[in-house]
Structures are given as structure tokens and as C-alpha cells.
Amino acid sequence: MSLAALFAPRSARSTAGLPSLAALPVLASSSQPSCPSLLRALRHFLLSDAPLSPDSVYTQTQRLVAAGQASALSDGVRAELSRAVLRTRDAAALGGMPALLTAWQAWTARSRLVADMFLPLDALQPHSDRIEAVCAELFKEHVLLHAPLLQSTLDALGAQLSAVRSLTHTSGAATGSVTSADHEKQIEALAALFTTLDSQDIFAESLVQHTAADYAREAARFAPSASDVVEQERPEAMEITVFLQHVARRVQEEQARAMRLLATGREDVVHAAMKELLGGDGEGLISHLPSLLSSPATSALRTLYALLQRVSPDALSPLRTAWAKVTRELITSALGTSGSAGSEGTIPALLELKRKLDLVLSDAFEKDDKMRHALQEAFEQLLNTKGNSVAEDVAKFLDAKLRSGNKTMSDAEMERTLDEALELFRYTHDKDMFEEFYKRLFAKRLLLNRSASSDAELSMLLKLKRECGAAFTDKLETMLKDMSVSDDIMKSYALVQDKATRQGEGEQFELSVHVLTAAQWPTYPPVDLRLPADMSASLERFRTFYTGRNAGRRVAWAHSLGTLSLKAVLPRAGEKELHVSLFQALVLLLFNDEERLSFGQIRERVGLEEKELRRTLQSLACGQIPTRVLRKEPQGKDVNDSDEFVVNPSLKNERGRIRINQIQMAETAEEQTSTRERVMFDRNMLLDAAVVRIMKAKQTLPHNLLVQDVVGATKDRFAPDVKEIKARISSLIEREYMERVDGERGVYRYVA
Numbered sequence: 001m002s003l004a005a006l007f008a009p010r011s012a013r014s015t016a017g018l019p020s021l022a023a024l025p026v027l028a029s030s031s032q033p034s035c036p037s038l039l040r041a042l043r044h045f046l047l048s049d050a051p052l053s054p055d056s057v058y059t060q061t062q063r064l065v066a067a068g069q070a071s072a073l074s075d076g077v078r079a080e081l082s083r084a085v086l087r088t089r090d091a092a093a094l095g096g097m098p099a100l101l102t103a104w105q106a107w108t109a110r111s112r113l114v115a116d117m118f119l120p121l122d123a124l125q126p127h128s129d130r131i132e133a134v135c136a137e138l139f140k141e142h143v144l145l146h147a148p149l150l151q152s153t154l155d156a157l158g159a160q161l162s163a164v165r166s167l168t169h170t171s172g173a174a175t176g177s178v179t180s181a182d183h184e185k186q187i188e189a190l191a192a193l194f195t196t197l198d199s200q201d202i203f204a205e206s207l208v209q210h211t212a213a214d215y216a217r218e219a220a221r222f223a224p225s226a227s228d229v230v231e232q233e234r235p236e237a238m239e240i241t242v243f244l245q246h247v248a249r250r251v252q253e254e255q256a257r258a259m260r261l262l263a264t265g266r267e268d269v270v271h272a273a274m275k276e277l278l279g280g281d282g283e284g285l286i287s288h289l290p291s292l293l294s295s296p297a298t299s300a301l302r303t304l305y306a307l308l309q310r311v312s313p314d315a316l317s318p319l320r321t322a323w324a325k326v327t328r329e330l331i332t333s334a335l336g337t338s339g340s341a342g343s344e345g346t347i348p349a350l351l352e353l354k355r356k357l358d359l360v361l362s363d364a365f366e367k368d369d370k371m372r373h374a375l376q377e378a379f380e381q382l383l384n385t386k387g388n389s390v391a392e393d394v395a396k397f398l399d400a401k402l403r404s405g406n407k408t409m410s411d412a413e414m415e416r417t418l419d420e421a422l423e424l425f426r427y428t429h430d431k432d433m434f435e436e437f438y439k440r441l442f443a444k445r446l447l448l449n450r451s452a453s454s455d456a457e458l459s460m461l462l463k464l465k466r467e468c469g470a471a472f473t474d475k476l477e478t479m480l481k482d483m484s485v486s487d488d489i490m491k492s493y494a495l496v497q498d499k500a501t502r503q504g505e506g507e508q509f510e511l512s513v514h515v516l517t518a519a520q521w522p523t524y525p526p527v528d529l530r531l532p533a534d535m536s537a538s539l540e541r542f543r544t545f546y547t548g549r550n551a552g553r554r555v556a557w558a559h560s561l562g563t564l565s566l567k568a569v570l571p572r573a574g575e576k577e578l579h580v581s582l583f584q585a586l587v588l589l590l591f592n593d594e595e596r597l598s599f600g601q602i603r604e605r606v607g608l609e610e611k612e613l614r615r616t617l618q619s620l621a622c623g624q625i626p627t628r629v630l631r632k633e634p635q636g637k638d639v640n641d642s643d644e645f646v647v648n649p650s651l652k653n654e655r656g657r658i659r660i661n662q663i664q665m666a667e668t669a670e671e672q673t674s675t676r677e678r679v680m681f682d683r684n685m686l687l688d689a690a691v692v693r694i695m696k697a698k699q700t701l702p703h704n705l706l707v708q709d710v711v712g713a714t715k716d717r718f719a720p721d722v723k724e725i726k727a728r729i730s731s732l733i734e735r736e737y738m739e740r741v742d743g744e745r746g747v748y749r750y751v752a
Contacts, residue, residue, distance in 0.1 A: 035064055035069050035072050035073050035076060036076075038057065038060050038061070038064070038073070039073075039076040039077070039079075039080055041057070042057075042076075042077065042080050042114070043080050043083065043084075046080060046081070046083075046084035046087075046110070046114075047083070047084060047087060052117075054113070054116060054117045057117040057118065058116075058117055058118075058119065058120065061073070061117070061118050061119070061120045061121050062120045064121075065120045065121055065124065070121055070124055073118075073121055074121060074125065074129070077114070077118060077121070077131065078134055081111075081114070081131070081134060081135055081138055082138055082142075085107070085135075085138040085139060085142045085143060086142060088103050088106070088107050088139070088143060089103075089142055089143045089146060089149065091103050092104075092143055092149060093148070093149050093152075096152065096153075096156050097153060097156040097157070097160065097186055097190060098186065100143070100144075100149070100153055100190075100193075101186065101189050101190065101193065103143065104139065104143075104193055107135065107139055107143075108132075108135070108136075110135075111131060111132050111135030111136070112132060114131055114135075115130065115131040115132050115135075118131060136196070136197060139197065140197040140198070140199060144193065144194070144197055144199060145199065145202075150202075153190070154202075154206040157187065157190060157203075157206055157207070157210065158206070158209075158210040158213070158214075160183045160186060160187050161183075161187065161207070161210050161211070161214060162210070162214050163180075163183050164180055164183045164184060164187070165214050165218070165253075167180045168180070168253065187261065188260055188261060190203070191203055191260075191261040191262070195263065200262065200263065200264070200265075201265075203261075203262075204262055204264075204265040204268065204269075207258075207261065207262070207269055208265075208268050208269055208272045209272075211254065211269050211272045211273050212272040212273075212275070212276050215250070215272070215273045215276035215277050216276040218250075218276075218277065219276050219277050219279060221236045221237075222236055222237060222238045222243060222246060223237065223238070223243060223277070223279060223284065223285075224237055224238055224239060224240045224243050224284075224285070224288065225237060225284070240285065240288040240291060240292065240300065241292070241295070241297075241299075241300040243285075244285070244300045244303045244304055244307075245300075245303065246277075247274070247277045247278065247303070247307060248303045248306075248307065250273055250277060251270055251273060251274055251307065251310075254269055254270050254273045255269075255270050257269070258270060270310070271310075271311060274307055274310060274311050275311060278307060278308070278311065278315075281311075281314075281315055281318055282304070282307070282308050282311070282315060282318065282319070283318050285304060286304075286318050286319050286322045287322070289301075289319070289322045289323065289326050290326050290329075292304070293326060293330070293356070293357075293360065298359060298360055298363045298364040299364075301360055301364035301365070302363065302364040302365075304319070304364075305319065305364055305365050305366065305368075309366075316368070320368070320370050320371055320374065323365075323371050323374060323375075324371075324374040324377075324378065327357060327374065327375055327378050328378045328382065330353055330357075331350070331353065331378055331379060331382045331383075332382060334346065334349040334350045334352075334353045335350070335382060335383075335385075335390075345393070346390070346393050347390075347393050347394055347396075347397035347421065347424065348397070350383075350390075350424055351417075351420050351421065351424065354379070354420065354423065354424070355420070357375055361375065376427075379424075379427045380427045383424065383427045383428055384427070384428060384429045384430075384719065389433075390424065390427075390428050390430075391425070391428040391429075391430035391431070391433040391434035391437075392430075392433055392434065392437050392672075392676075394421055394424050394425050394428065394434060395434050395437035395438040395441060396437065396441065397421055398418070398421055398438065398441075398460065399438075399441035399442075399445065401414070401417055401418070401421075402445060402451055402452060402453070402456055402457060402460065403445060403450050403451065403452055404452055407452060411453075411455070411456075414453070414456050415456075415459065418456070418459065418460055418463060419463070422463055422464075422467060425467070426467065429715075429718055429719035430718050430719075431468060431472075431716065431717050431718060432679055432682065432683065432686075432717045432718050433676070433679050433718070435472060436675055436678065436679050436682075437675060438464075438476075439475060439476060439479075439522060440522045440671075440675060442457075442476055442479065443479060443521055443522050444561070445457070446479060446480070446483055446514075447514055447561045448561065448563060457480075461473050461476055461477065461480075464476075468716070469716075475520045475521075478517060478520040479516075479520055479521060482514070482515065482516050482517055482520070482521070483514065485515065486513065486514045486515045486516075489513070489515055489546070490512055490513060492549075493511075493513075493542065493545055496545060497511075507538055507541075508534055508538075509534075509538070511538050511539075511542060513542055515546065515555075516558075518556075524558040524560055524561065525560075526556065526557075526559075527559045527560055527608070527609070527612075528607055528608075528609075529559055529582075529583075529586065529606065529607050529608060530586075530605065530606060530607035531586070532586075532589060539557065542555075543555045559582055559583075560582075560583075562581065562582030563579065563580070563581055563582065564579075564580055564581075564582060564585040565577055565578070565579055565580075566578045566580060566585055566588060566589075568588070568629070570629070570647065570648070570651055571647065571648075571649040571650075571651075572649060572650055572651060572652055573651050573652055573653050576653065576655075576656065576657070576658050577656060577657045577658070578629065578657075578658050578660065579657060579658070579659040579660070580660055581616070583606075583608060583612065583613075583616045584616055584619065584620055584660065586606045586608070587602055587606060587613075587616060587617065587620060587630075588620070588629065588630075590602060590605055590606070591630075591646075591647050595646060595647070596644055596645070596646050597644065597645055597646075598642075598643070598644045598645075599613075599617070599639060599640070599641050599642070599643045599644070599645075600641065602617070602645065614639040615668070617630070617632070617639045617643075617645065618637070618638075618639055619660060620645075620660065621639075621645060621648075622636075622637050622639070623660060626651075626652070626653040626655075626658070627653070627658055627659075627660040628648050628651060629647065629648055629651060629658075629660065630645045630646065630647060630648055631645065631646050631647070631648040631649070631650075632644075632645055633645070633646070683717075683718060683720070683724070684724075684728060686714055686717060687710065687714065687720060687724065687725060687728040688728055688731070688732060690709075690710045690713040690714055691706065691710055691725075691728055691729060691732055691737075691738070692732065692737055692738075692750075693713070694706060694709045694710065694713065695737075695738050695748060695749075695750035696750050698750070699749065699750050700741060700747060700748065700749045700750070701747070701748055702746055702747050702748075703729075703746040703747070703748065704746070706725075706729070706748060707722055707725050707726075710725050711725070729748070733748075736751055737750075737751060738750050738751055739751055
């Protein structure tokens with residue numbers, strides 16, 4: 001096979017930007033090829049665009065290669081290209097980045113033409129020594145990486161980047177789109193040049209440096225500050241949520257730009273932008289966490305978390321620290337909320353805060369485990385701080401919701417509210433305090449028929465049973481059972497009364513009695529009253545009926561929970577049905593016989609304890625205007641010994657039924673104090689029992705281990721203080737249940 005057939009010219013190569021080759025003279029093919037003459041022709045072509053025939057060069061190259069002059073010709077071509085590239089460098093240095101890119105385009109086009117003309121020589125070379133590879137290496141060494149030119153190129157890159165970013169800093173869309181596109185096009189072309197010449201690391205490093213510098217300046221202009229003085233000096237400073245949106249948009253822009261410009265190291269560019277915009281570790285932005293948490297939206301917090309997470313895992317540490325601090329402050333503030341626990345007080349504030357913080361955790365902070373743990377720890381510590389009564393308040397809150405729930409919320413909303421309140425209960429250590437208050441309020445709801453929904457009551461009992469065990473709800477379930485048994489008893493009593501009525505001996509009014517198992521219900525102190533004769537007779541008839549069927553049982557009336565429905569004809573309001581407590585009814589019935597009664601006269605005829613009588617009269621004469629059945633003279637909110645009372649002649653109420661026995665549902669200060677004292681007494685008994693049980697099992701035990709075991713034994717009910725345990729140990733030693741071991745400090749022995 002001939003050399004001519006083996007090395008056919010690549011006529012399809014583009015020659016754009018070069019002199020027309022069709023008119024170039026052809027060297028005489030009959031002349032003996034000369035390596036020096038061919039190289040001179042190449043030099044003139046490279047340095048001065050002198051005419052040169054590709055076909056003639058190709059033919060002569062074939063002959064020289066065939067004559068064994070390939071090595072000399074290769075060295076000569078390389079020398080001529082090295083000389084020519086210096087001329088290219090001079091041209092590139094004259095016009096900045098555009099001139100460099102133009103010089104590169106012209107150089108690559110010329111190098112392809114030279115490679116085509118010298119193809120018979122080029123095909124014999126290893127890939128790294130072929131003409132195009134040599135031309136690229138020469139351009140890299142003498143042009144691109146020439147120190148002065150490289151510095152000016154990278155400076156120009158920085159200027160172009162700054163120009164593009166300045167055009168898009170306000171809205172993300174270039175205000176001068178044509179100019180921005182030109183900048184981006186040149187930057188991408190320069191990135192391609194560095195990549196082609198295997199110098200992308202230099203380009204990437206410069207890109208990172210310029211990105212950091214640009215966004216350091218931008219942060220100085222736009223980043224929010226906590227200082228009002230600084231804000232006045234920086235009129236362009238953004239509000240925190242706006243700035244976070246700005247940062248997120250900038251990160252997206254830089255990520256897209258890095259994808260276009262770099263094959264590797266893209267994240268370094270994005271990190272450089274984020275680090276400067278976030279102020280390093282982001283502490284400046286994190287200082288705005290309280291204001292961000294006060295917003296109902298979580299998008300800004302989600303952006304902040306995502307940005308810090310992307311910077312580095314350690315960048316989240318300051319945010320977690322701030323979260324722990326701010327949440328504790330918010331919980332402390334909620335605990336200080338004034339108002340009643342059941343309405344606008346502590347528990348609603350805590351629940352609202354808990355909902356907000358849980359939403360932030362799940363929606364913004366990706367359920368971060370460390371943040372979740374910090375929140376749980378804050379709630380548990382602060383809700384159990386000495387002086388707080390959260391367990392008691394949760395019981396009162398649930399009482400308020402279970403009394404009015406289905407009137408103000410759907411069943412689903414009720415379930416959600418119960419679950420949320422149970423979460424707060426879960427944090428509290430004083431389970432026994434909650435149980436006692438919940439039991440008392442539960443009893444009142446049952447006895448006064450004030451539960452809004454029996455389904456909700458049962459649902460709450462099941463939740464408590466799952467949370468605390470069957471022993472916790474045993475008494476409550478017995479109370480429900482008692483109510484059911486009472487219904488059966490009253491059905492039997494009704495049959496007896498129907499028969500008596502037919503014989504002319506029945507009740508003059510309808511009587512309903514709840515028969516309660518005393519040990520399972522809250523204790524209600526006996527109350528001395530002077531009941532009307534017919535009422536006393538009715539109660540005695542029921543006592544006789546019940547004890548006759550249940551030998552050995554004794555009936556004690558809990559008058560403080562008695563209720564009545566009275567029909568009244570009022571001067572202005574007309575006929576009304578009044579739902580009142582027994583105490584209120586006894587007072588009102590006196591006015592059937594008297595128009596005016598003094599405080600002393602009422603006290604004498606009712607026989608009610610003075611403090612309770614004042615409270616009752618206040619509810620009748622000083623309550624809400626539509627329920628003031630009596631009028632006190634003189635008017636005022638306090639009931640004094642000299643006050644007199646009459647039926648209110650100006651009472652006006654459009655409702656047919658007027659309920660004024662809400663006073664029974666409210667816990668008096670004395671009742672609350674008594675409940676707390678009962679809980680503390682029970683705690684002492686529980687501690688005594690725990691100490692004796694442990695000592696009986698261990699026989700001898702050091703003080704510290706005994707305290708530890710007692711805490712473990714009682715933690716499901718309450719968290720005892722070490723001082724309380726020590727006091728109970730001393731009491732048991734005095735009562736000779738245990739003794740100190742002689743010669744062994746802090747060791748106790750059980751005494752059988």
C-alpha cells in the first residue's frame with residue numbers, strides 16, 4: 001500500500017478565520033523535498049499568514065517521512081509552533097479576556113490546519129506528541145499560564161462575575177439581560193478553555209475566591225443586624241426573612257453556575273457563597289431565632305436550617321444551642337401567663353407553644369434529634385420547677401374542655417386537644433397531684449351532669465389508662481360504675497314511688513339520688529342545713545328504701561353537691577326554670593314567704609356555715625346581670641352582715657332556663673388547699689411504705705442506695721425530694737421500724 005493512500009488529507013476540517021487556501025500556490029511536485037525549506041514556508045505561514053498550499057505540504061511531508069526525515073521534521077515543526085505561540089500571546093495580552101478567547105479560537109483553528117497538512121508525520125507520533133496536542137500544551141504554557149496574562153485573565157474573570165451578580169442581586173432576573181448573557185457567555189468560554197487545557201483547578205480556585213469576595217461585600221450591604229445603629233448606617237440591610245430568601249436564591253444561582261462552569265469542585269463555590277452570606281458559622285443570623293419563631297410561617301427557619309446544614313454538620317451546633325436557650329425562655333414565659341388554667345391561662349399558652357415548636361421541628365428542622373431532645377428536656381425541667389402547678393393546671397384544663405368541649409369544637413378537635421394536654425401531663429412528675437385534682441373534678445362533672453360528652457370522658461380514661469396503667473384509673477372507672485348502678489337504683493325507687501303516689505303518699509317533687517361508694521370518691525365534709533320539711537321527708541323515705549334493700553349500709557348525704565330545678569315567677573322576667581345548687585335553692589325558697597330578708601335572717605333560717613352562705617348569696621345577687629335573681633341592698637360585690645336581699649324586680653332574661661349553679665363546679669381556695677394537703681399526706685404514706693418494703697427485702701442498706709431505691713419505687717407517682725425521704729427515714733427510725741447500724745456511718749438495718 002502506498003504512503004499516499006495511507007495518509008489521505010482531512011479536507012473536511014474547518015478553516016474558519018484563516019486565509020483562503022484554494023488560491024495558495026502549489027510547490028512543484030517534481031522538486032526534491034527539503035526539510036528546511038518546508039519549515040521556512042511553515043514559519044512564514046504561522047507568523048505572517050504567508051500563502052501555503054496544504055496539498056503541497058502534505059505531499060512533501062509524505063516524501064520526507066518516506067525518506068526517513070520524520071524526526072527532524074517533527075522537531076522543526078515543534079520549534080516553529082513554539083515561535084508562533086509567542087506572537088499569539090502578544091495578541092492575547094492586548095485586549096483582556098475577549099482577546100484571549102479570540103486568540104485561542106484562532107490558534108486552535110490554525111493548529112488543526114497544520115495537523116492536517118502534516119498528517120503523514122502526525123500519524124506516526126504518540127498522541128501526546130501530535131501537533132494539536134503540542135499546540136494546546138504550548139498555548140497553556142506560554143499564553144494561558146503566563147503569569148502576567150494569567151493574573152489579568154483571572155482579574156477579568158472576577159470583574160465579569162461581579163458584573164453578573166450585581167445585575168441579579170435584587171430579583172434574580174437580570175435587569176440588563178443582554179449584558180448579563182454576554183458576561184455569562186464569556187465566563188463559560190473561559191471555563192471551557194481552562195478545562196480543555198487541564199487547568200480547571202486554577203479556574204475553580206479563582207472562581208471560589210471571587211465568589212467569596214463578592215458575597216462578603218454583598219453580606220456587608222444586605223445582611224440583617226441586631227443593632228439599630230448599624231441598620232441606620234446600612235440602609236440596604238434586609239429584614240431577616242427577606243435576607244434568608246435572598247441567600248437561598250443566591251445559593252441556587254451559584255449552584256447552577258458551578259454546574260455550567262465546573263466538572264468537579266462545584267460545592268466549593270456554593271460553600272464559599274453560603275459561608276460569606278451567612279457570616280461564617282451563621283451566628284449573626286441565628287441571633288434572629290426568637291423573631292423567626294414568633295412568625296406563624298416556618299419557611300424562613302427551614303431555609304436557615306437547610307443552609308447551615310449544607311455548610312457543614314458543625315454549622316448546626318450554634319443553631320441547636322440557640323434553640324435550646326430560646327425554647328427555655330419561651331416555656332418560662334408561657335408558664336408565667338396569667339389567667340385561669342382552663343381558659344386563657346398557663347396550659348393553653350403551653351399547648352399553643354408546644355404546637356408551634358413541634359411544627360418547627362418537623363417542618364423546618366427535619367425532626368433533628370438533638371433539637372427534639374433539647375425541647376423535651378426543657379419542657380420536663382421547667383414544668384417541674386418548684387412552685388409550678390402544671391399537673392394541677394392540666395387537670396383543670398381538661399375539666400374545662402370536657403365540660404364545654406363539644407359545644408366549641410368537633411370530636412376530632414376534642415381528641416387532638418386531649419392528646420396535646422396528655423403530652424404536657426407526660427412531662428410532669430406530680431402524677432399523684434394530677435390524679436387527685438382530676439378525680440375531684442371528674443366527680444363534679446358526673447354528679448352535676450356537666451360532662452359535654454360521655455364519649456370524650458371515656459376516651460380520656462382510656463388515654464390515662466394506657467399512659468399510667470390500670471391502677472391509675474381504677475377509682476375513676478368505679479365512679480362511672482356507681483353512676484350506672486345509681487340509675488338502676490332510681491328506676492327501682494321510681495316504681496316504689498309510683499305505687500305510693502297511687503295511694504296518695506308519693507313525692508311532691510321528683511327526686512334523683514346518686515349512690516356513691518365512699519372509698520372510691522373524693523371526700524365531701526358533712527354540712528349542717530335546715531331543710532324544708534317536705535325535702536327532709538323525701539330524703540328520709542329514700543334512706544329507708546335503700547337501707548332496707550342493703551342491710552348494713554349507711555347513707556350520708558353530700559349536700560354540697562345537691563342541685564335543684566325551681567319554677568319561679570319573677571316580676572319582670574316572668575315564669576322561669578332556675579337550675580341552682582341546694583344551698584341557692586334553700587335561700588330562694590325563703591322568699592316565698594318573705595319579700596325582704598337580712599343576711600342574719602337568712603343565716604338563721606338556712607343554718608349554713610357563714611362563709612359558704614356569703615359565697616351563695618354572692619352568686620345570687622352579685623353574679624352576671626342576667627342571673628341576678630336577688631338584689632342586694634346596698635349594692636356591692638361583697639356580702640356584709642348588714643346587707644338585705646329582695647327578689648330582683650328588674651331581672652330580665654330571654655331564656656326559659658337560667659343556670660346559676662356554676663358556683664358548684666368551681667374549686668374554692670380552701671378545697672384546693674385541702675386537696676394539695678391530702679396529696680402531700682398520701683405522699684408521706686407512700687414514702688413510708690416504700691422505705692419499709694425496701695428495708696424488709698434488703699435488711700441492711702446504705703443511705704444513698706436506700707434513697708436511690710425509694711426514688712425508683714415512687715417515680716411513677718411523683719418525684720420525691722431527697723430531704724423528704726430523709727425526713728421519712730428519721731420518722732421510721734423514731735417509730736422503730738428501722739435503726740442505724742452502730743459503727744457504720746449512713747447504714748440502716750430493718751427492725752422486724
